Amino acid sequence: xxxxxxxxxxxxxxxxxxxxxxxxxxxxxxxxxxxxxxxxxxxxxxxxxxxxxxxxxxxxxxxxxxxxxxxxxxxxxxxxxxxxxxxxxxxxxxxxxxxxxxxxxxxxxxxxxxxxxxxxxxxxxxxxxxxxxxxxxxxxxxxxxxxxxxxxxxxxxxxxxxxxxxxxxxxxxxxxxxxxxxxxxxxxxxxxxxxxxxxxxxxxxxxxxxxxxxxxxxxxxxxxxxxxxxxxxxxxxxxxxxxxxxxxxxxxxxxxxxxxxxxxxxxxxxxxxxxxxxxxxxxxxxxxxxxxxxxxxxxxxxxxxxxxxxxxxxxxxxxxxxxxxxxxxxx
Amino acid sequence: xxxxxxxxxxxxxxxxxxxxxxxxxxxxxxxxxxxxxxxxxxxxxxxxxxxxxxxxxxxxxxxxxxxxxxxxxxxxxxxxxxxxxxxxxxxxxxxxxxxxxxxxxxxxxxxxxxxxxxxxxxxxxxxxxxxxxxxxxxxxxxxxxxxxxxxxxxxxxxxxxxxxxxxxxxxxxxxxxxxxxxxxxxxxxxxxxxxxxxxxxxxxxxxxxxxxxxxxxxxxxxxxxxxxxxxxxxxxxxxxxxxxxxxxxxxxxxxxxxxxxxxxxxxxxxxxxxxxxxxxxxxxxxxxxxxxxxxxxxxxxxxxxxxxxxxxxxxxxxxxxxxxxxxxxxxxxxxxxxxxxxxxxxxxxxxxxxxxxxxxxxxxxxxxxxxxxxxxxxxxxxxxxxxxxxxxxxxxxxxxxxxxxxxxxxxxxxxxxx
Numbered sequence: 001x002x003x004x005x006x007x008x009x010x011x012x013x014x015x016x017x018x019x020x021x022x023x024x025x026x027x028x029x030x031x032x033x034x035x036x037x038x039x040x041x042x043x044x045x046x047x048x049x050x051x052x053x054x055x056x057x058x059x060x061x062x063x064x065x066x067x068x069x070x071x072x073x074x075x076x077x078x079x080x081x082x083x084x085x086x087x088x089x090x091x092x093x094x095x096x097x098x099x100x101x102x103x104x105x106x107x108x109x110x111x112x113x114x115x116x117x118x119x120x121x122x123x124x125x126x127x128x129x130x131x132x133x134x135x136x137x138x139x140x141x142x143x144x145x146x147x148x149x150x151x152x153x154x155x156x157x158x159x160x161x162x163x164x165x166x167x168x169x170x171x172x173x174x175x176x177x178x179x180x181x182x183x184x185x186x187x188x189x190x191x192x193x194x195x196x197x198x199x200x201x202x203x204x205x206x207x208x209x210x211x212x213x214x215x216x217x218x219x220x221x222x223x224x225x226x227x228x229x230x231x232x233x234x235x236x237x238x239x240x241x242x243x244x245x246x247x248x249x250x251x252x253x254x255x256x257x258x259x260x261x262x263x264x265x266x267x268x269x270x271x272x273x274x275x276x277x278x279x280x281x282x283x284x285x286x287x288x289x290x291x292x293x294x295x296x297x298x299x300x301x302x303x304x305x306x307x308x309x310x311x312x313x314x315x316x317x318x319x320x321x322x323x324x325x326x327x328x329x330x331x
Numbered sequence: 332x333x334x335x336x337x338x339x340x341x342x343x344x345x346x347x348x349x350x351x352x353x354x355x356x357x358x359x360x361x362x363x364x365x366x367x368x369x370x371x372x373x374x375x376x377x378x379x380x381x382x383x384x385x386x387x388x389x390x391x392x393x394x395x396x397x398x399x400x401x402x403x404x405x406x407x408x409x410x411x412x413x414x415x416x417x418x419x420x421x422x423x424x425x426x427x428x429x430x431x432x433x434x435x436x437x438x439x440x441x442x443x444x445x446x447x448x449x450x451x452x453x454x455x456x457x458x459x460x461x462x463x464x465x466x467x468x469x470x471x472x473x474x475x476x477x478x479x480x481x482x483x484x485x486x487x488x489x490x491x492x493x494x495x496x497x498x499x500x501x502x503x504x505x506x507x508x509x510x511x512x513x514x515x516x517x518x519x520x521x522x523x524x525x526x527x528x529x530x531x532x533x534x535x536x537x538x539x540x541x542x543x544x545x546x547x548x549x550x551x552x553x554x555x556x557x558x559x560x561x562x563x564x565x566x567x568x569x570x571x572x573x574x575x576x577x578x579x580x581x582x583x584x585x586x587x588x589x590x591x592x593x594x595x596x597x598x599x600x601x602x603x604x605x606x607x608x609x610x611x612x613x614x615x616x617x618x619x620x621x622x623x624x625x626x627x628x629x630x631x632x633x634x635x636x637x638x639x640x641x642x643x644x645x646x647x648x649x650x651x652x653x654x655x656x657x658x659x660x661x662x663x664x665x666x667x668x669x670x671x672x673x674x675x676x677x678x679x680x681x682x683x684x685x686x687x688x689x690x691x692x693x694x695x696x697x698x699x700x701x702x703x704x705x706x707x708x709x710x711x712x713x714x715x716x717x718x719x720x721x722x723x724x725x726x727x728x729x730x731x732x733x734x735x736x737x738x739x740x741x742x743x744x745x746x747x748x749x
Contacts, residue, residue: 039552086735092552093491094693097685098734101727104682113427114718123406123431237678241559248556297571304563311557312544 001282004146006274011147014267017154017226020161021047022265024219025243026250026258027168031212033244034252035176036205037188039092041240042083042099045106046213048235049075050220052110052119055230058129060118065132069221076217079106080210088205100237111232124231133225157226164222165259168215173255175211184208185253245307251320260319273299360409360432361398362443364391366420368585371395372447375415379432381407398440407432411445423448456715461593463711469600469665471707472607476662477684478691478699479614480655486631486694487651488545491555494562495659495684496677498532500569502660503667503676507573510580517582517668525660533656537649545648562678569674577673603665610661611700614654618696627651631694683710683723686730692740701741705729 013019025043032040053072057063063071079102087098109115111122119125137156143149150158175181186194187201195201224230242265250261276295279285290298316322360379364372371394378388379399385407389397401407410429413422422428423446432441481495505524510517540561544554588595618624626647629637638644666676683706691702706726713725733741 039555086731090734090738093555094689094734094738096491096555097689098731101682101686101730105724105727108721108724112718112720112724114721116431121431123433238563241563244556244559294571297567300567301564301571304560304565304567307560307563308557309560311553311560312547312549315553 001275001278001284006271006278008145008147008149009274010267010271012149013270014263015148015158015162016150016266017157017161017222019262019266020158020165021219021223021226022243022246023165023258023262024168024222025216025239026247026261027165027172028212028214028216028219029243029247030252030255030258031172031184031208031215034247034254034257035181035188036184036208037092038088038205038209039096040099040209040212041096041237042101042103042106043212043216043243044235044237044239045083045099045103046076046079046216047220047223047239048103048106048110048230048232049079050217051224051230051235052125052220053217054221054224055120055125055127055129056118059125059127065129068129072217072221073214076213076220077210080213081206083213084206084209088202088209100240103235103237103240107232107235110235119232120230122232124229126229128228130225130228154226157222161222161226164218168218169255169259172215176255180204180207241307242303245303245310248307248310248315248317251317254317254319254321257317257319261317264318269299269303272302357400358434358437359398359400359440360407360434360443361396361440362445364395364397364411364445364447366417366447372417372420376412377409377445378412379407379409381405401434404434404436407434409443416447420447422446458593459715460712462595463714464708465594465596467708467711468704469604469669469707470711471704472604472611473662473665474680474683474687474707475611475700475703476607476658476665477680478687478703479611479696480651480658481684482688482691482694482696482699483618483627483631483651484655485688486696487627487634487648488541489551489554490541490558491551493555493558493681494565495655496679496681497562497565497569498528498656498659498677499663499666499680500566500672500674500677501532502528502663503672504569504573504674505660506664506667507578507580507672510582511578517580521661521664521668524664525657528660528663529653529657531656532660533653534649536656537652541652542645542648566674566678573674575674577671579671580668583668597669600669603668607661607665610658614658615696615700617654623647623650683707683726686726690730690733690740692742695740695742698740698742705741 025047028046029040029043032038032043050072053075054065054068057068057071058065083099083102087095090098110119110124112119113121115121134153134156137152139152139155139159142151143155176184183194183199183204187204191201194204220235223234246261246265247258248261249265250257250259273295276285276290276298277292280287280290280292280295310317362377364375364377366372371391373391373393373395375391375397376388377391377397377399378386379401380386381401382403382405385402385405387399387401389399391397399409408429409432411422413428416422427446430443430445432443434441477495477499480498481492484490484492484495502524505527506517506520509515509520509523513520515523540557541554544557549557583599586597586599588597589601618627626637626642627650629640629642630644630647634644637647662680663672663677666672666680684703687702687706688699689702690705691698691700706729709729710722710726714722717725
């Protein structure tokens with residue numbers, strides 16, 4: 001067993017591109033679920049809109065990347081309005097069903113052969129649409145330390161990505177500690193009480209949906225740019241559920257929780273995978289029990305089990321405060 | 332939905348696949364043309380175009396095989412000359428006349444499948460409507476069987492169960508293992524699989540997971556997220572033991588359809604649908620007539636009051652779970668017998684089940700049935716107007732539109748609006 005390699009892979013994943021993507025998705029969900037109590041199960045749809053806006057604008061319509069990013073943000077606001085107007089009057093569990101449906105609609109339309117020409121069908125879009133971003137890359141060499149390893153491009157994405165996360169978290173911190181943020185928390189705790197104070201709950205819920213959705217779509221930008229490709233099946237319900245796992249692991253309704261959750265989630269995911277993989281190939285685990293190709297499935301079984309256990313035994317996550325989050329309230 | 336797991340897995344870690352194979356390796360895009368009875372089709376021209384003005388052609392040989400050598404790793408457009416297909420045969424999905432072949436790396440051949448069957452597009456719209464209506468009613472039955480259990484569990488315990496789809500997969504997989512591995516006849520394997528599903532997915536699941544959670548006072552949203560975790564755990568466990576492919580039962584796999592007027596239905600479909608319909612009717616009667624059924628509605632209405640008037644709430648909930656698992660597993664078996672079983676079968680149907688339940692009204696029995704009928708039939712009939720691949724999108728759009736005008740669903744009560 002090559003423990004150095006395992007550590008290198010796990011640590012690189014823990015602060016790597018995927019961690020940034022899931023952290024951004026979870027920060028958005030934190031706004032929705034953690035602070036406002038909205039069960040948005042269509043977060044993958046927001047990431048998809050962000051990613052596809054960039055890829056389609058640049059590849060199919062030859063728009064500059066920076067304009068494409070703006071288009072992505074506008075599109076995610078439109079999606080939030082489309083989703084929010086019909087559904088935010090419904091109870092939490094209905095909202096969950098409708099948003100998960102909306103996320104699937106986006107994915108299935110994106111992968112359909114009907115819109116093959118613009119959206120790329122089930123293969124998605126691959127191209128150099130991140131060229132303008134990578135042209136700015138100051139790193140000529142990658143990072144190759146015993147414990148960390150990034151290619152020059154990944155290093156650039158990671159540095160910019162974490163800077164972005166820091167800015168967004170700072171804004172989030174300002175927002176949730178403002179009167180506006182306190183109102184969201186009040187909606188989460190008791191909608192009727194807020195309404196009795198003459199506040200338009202519906203309007204605030206839509207604002208929350210937009211804010212979290214835009215943050216999610218920024219995660220989509222990172223997803224698309226880091227790979228220079230978008231593939232529809234990456235934006236399925238699994239993405240949303242893993243983002244929830246990340247959020248709940250860290251602790252919902254805590255500003256820094258999505259970061260902690262994403263770092264731990266990806267560290268464990270890659271660590272378990274690499275350990276199992278090496279244990280299988282070194283013969284510590286017999287082939288009839290776990291094949292090399294089955295390691296990935298064990299990993300995701302552990303994610304599912306972990307989510308259940310967290311929710312049952314520690315719903316406030318690692319850093320959350322049980323009193324802060326009234327998850328047990330009849331929504 | 333089926334490939335989420337794999338693509339997520341592969342794309343996250345292996346987004347850059349090594350292109351180390353030597354350029355001299357001949358690489359082919361290839362395939363075998365067969366009709367719906369697996370008989371080879373010869374003499375059909377397949378052509379491929381790609382970057383750098385590449386174009387190549389191949390004519391299928393006596394065994395239906397064709398292959399085109401390609402010069403570089405790229406995405407190629409592979410098309411079939413439909414006019415050369417024998418009469419009575421056509422592409423079952425007209426959108427597949429041109430297929431993208433992604434040659435990832437030289438040395439790795441890519442196999443392309445053109446789905447060919449009895450020409451559907453030659454049927455008139457009226458005949459197609461009749462066939463689609465029949466298909467839609469069968470789909471509605473599958474959805475209704477699953478939706479009834481989901482709705483009952485929701486009604487009595489408030490749980491929105493995202494792991495309900497896995498009950499369908501459980502029924503299907505048990506039938507597969509009992510028939511293909513243990514070697515039982517399919518008609519024996521099915522009742523056994525239903526009984527086992529009721530035991531594992533109904534009795535044991537409630538006894539060892541949900542009842543303890545209710546005792547702990549776990550909240551509804553927390554329980555909902557637990558069910559998501561459970562669904563992920565079980566789905567990947569199924570993938571772990573069963574693999575990612577769709578498999579057919581050893582018997583009745585390639586059954587020919589019976590022509591009933593304009594509609595063609597296989598005997599196995601008629602038999603499974605009849606049993607399914609009977610189960611649905613019995614379950615509905617049981618719920619409306621029997622003591623236990625009435626008790627379940629009392630629990631749904633007001634658990635505390637039901638309990639104080641002598642109803643054993645926990646026993647009622649257990650019965651509801653067992654009934655739900657029984658019906659859902661048979662829904663899964665209907666799909667398995669007619670289309671084969673895969674580990675994502677339940678997940679694929681879950682959204683439609685939710686759509687049906689939401690449409691009809693969460694927690695109402697008749698609502699679940701009406702919602703299923705609307706969703707099942709509209710999914711199939713919508714293919715008259717929209718491409719087949721977008722039929723689920725159509726159903727989900729209908730769901731959202733109906734919620735706009737009638738947020739409580741067709742038969743639901745106002746109470747659900749937040």
